[in-house]
Amino acid sequence: MFIMNGIGSLFEFAGGIGMFLYGMNRMADGMQKSAGGKMKSLLGYLTRNRFLAILVGALITAIIQSSGATTVMVVGFVNAGLMTLVQAVGVIMGANIGTTITAWIVSLGQIGDAAKALQPSFYAPLLIGIGAFVSLFSKKDRSKTVGELFVGIGLLFEGLEFMSASIAPYTDAPIFSNAFKIVGSNPFLGIIIGIVVTAILQSSSASVGILQTLAMNGVVTTNAAIFITLGQNIGSCVTALISSAGTTRTAKRAACMHLLFNVAGALLFGTAGFILFCIRPDIAVHNITGVEISIFHTFFNITCTAVMFPFAKLLVKLSGIIVPEKRTEQIEEISDKEELEISRHFDDRILGQPSVAVERAKNEVINMGRLAYDNIEIASRAVRENSQELVDRIYELEKEVDYYSKYLTSYLIKLNNQSLSDKQHLLVNDLFHAVIDIERISDHAENLADLTKYKIEHDIVFSQRGQDELRQLWDKVLCCFDRAVVARETGDEAAIRDVYRIEDEVDDLEEELRDKHIKRLSDGKCLPSNGVVFLDILSNLERMSDHAKNVAECVQEEISSN
Structure with missing residues (x-):
């Protein structure tokens, strides 16, 4: 009976992840269709200054729910000659800020714990029902898009509810406390786990959401959450790095700048966090909440952007050293220059x-x-x-x-x-x-x-x-x-x-x-x-x-x- 319950919980957790990821994808797609027409106007601001580029990067990422996807798009623009590397730096910095919106959406479920009527999961089935009805029976394109957005939001919260419910019976199991104790005491292990999970899911927003779900059940320690989150930010670079294969040198440098920016932030906060946890071990072993992860995720990305902003041109130079000029660079086997x-x-x-x-x-x-x-x-x-x-x-x-x-x-x-x-x-x-x-x-x-x-x-x-x-x-x-x-x-x-x-x-x-x-x-x-x-x-x-x-x-x- 115990084995069957365990398998059932595993299936429920897998289904929850599936609904969460699919819901996030549908939500992002709906938001992109609704606001996507304005994205070309946002991109027009990139030619003005880096500060505006940061705002644009944050807004676009908030719409499409993925900093990795934004950076892939940036790599494409740089490769096509539509964007300079200095402009790309600003968008990449802004993308890291914009990706925190998903963490706050996930946190809504915990913010409303005081009253069930305030919890988004309470309205999730209604949102799915309304969204599905509108999508299936509406003839207007815009109405279908709104319906798709509602279905996505509903499935996202239903997926979180499934994951949380499947974990709840096992929160007191020693395996969780022991696992996060090991991760929390080893910064490198925590960062590697964050990188691997994010690289597999191809989305730092999704991996942070799953971490928050575990945190909502009281099984994640602060030190483990901090180091895993830092790894998740580095893992978000994997998509852009893969995407830059076969592009121009300049496009490769754009992907490299994304990696440099996130690694520098991880080193800065990872070192500060390790020192803090050594001084205050009580903070390290504190069970962190989903809201607190959102706060840290946002604080981390905003602080990194503020610190690195004056050094944007240095990032461009470093990327040039890492991705050197080749005398016979060819992107495609095309002999004609035009x-x-x-x-x-x-x-x-x-x-x-x-x-x-x-x-x-x-x-x-x-x-x-x-x-x-x-x-x-x-x-x-x-x-x-x-x-x-x-x-x-x-x-x-x-x-x-x-x-x-x-x-x-x-x-x-x-x-x-x-x-x-x-x-x-x-x-x-x-x-x-x-x-x-x-x-x-x-x-x-x-x-x-x-x-x-x-x-x-x-x-x-x-x-x-x-x-x-x-x-x-x-x-x-x-x-x-x-x-x-x-x-x-x-x-x-x-x-x-x-x-x-x-x-x-x-x-x-x-x-x-x-x-x-x-x-x-x-x-x-x-x-x-x-x-x-x-x-x-x-x-x-x-x-x-x-x-x-x-x-x-x-x-x-x-x-x-x-």
């Missing part, structure tokens, strides 16, 4: 935060559009000037646009498989279409380069009238595509209307110019070889405006769906 540079813009680590990743993808589509615009603008000059140098430049830009198309398509496929809202899914799908249309526009620029090359080889020169007509059409096409890119970037309805209007004008003008040129050919005022090239150019320009209209139509669809 492709290598573009590939860095699409770091998979950013996918961990879908809202930020969607905005990043949108920005890269805009960059691709601007590159394609430059290409067709150069093509207009190449045709007029019969310049081989400009033709070569068109081929170079077309290759870069193709690289963007390659990496954006792959990135958007991965992004579409993430946890996205309906609105975000629509945007990702429309970005797919935008990539295709922009790539086609650049292909038409390449066609024009081929026609220019043919003109040069066959010494074809258009008449002044022909050049003026082409310039007139070209100006409209350039304006149409520019407004399409603006519409994609800003969602401006005026820009969308401009695209529709100009595209109609392009169609009418192309038809008019085609009729005029055919008449010139019929009247013998133009050589047939010249005429074929001229008509091909008209056709390519008209197709460009069609693709620009496709881009604007997708934006219009998004606006209509809101």
